[in-house]
Amino acid sequence: MFTKIALSAAVAAVLTAAPAFADDNNSDGAAVGVVGGAATGAVVGGPVGAVVGGAVGAIAGAALDPPPRKVVTYVEQQPIPANPVVVEEVVEVGRPLPKTVVLTPVPEDPTYSYAVVNQKRVIVDPNTYTVVQVLN
16 A cells, blocks of 8 residues: 555656756656666666656756757868777767767866767766767
8 A cells, every 4th residue: 555655646746847958958868867866776676666767767857958059060060080989889869988088178168078988979078978968
């Protein structure tokens, strides 16, 4: 009985928070966070873990602010390097790149760097190597 009540409360909390993420510029990050958190939570804690993990994932996914448009435009306009960088790790928002990847600073905004990894342009936080946006 307690499990059903806790599960219902957690679902209600996630559904109540969802509209707040709908207007966020980074709602894709929240959606990815919900799915990733729910999957991890389900493995670790069953149905209740899935709901709690989804809620935590939504918050974490929305916490990464997308870079300003001028940074995205700059990175999109840069030539693809002659020597491609390939890593085995998954390249996605919120995950760090390996420290072996050479980052190129964005001159207009030094709080961001970029790299072309696995044939994808990625904008990165140079302090943590965390991917903040993947460009097509």
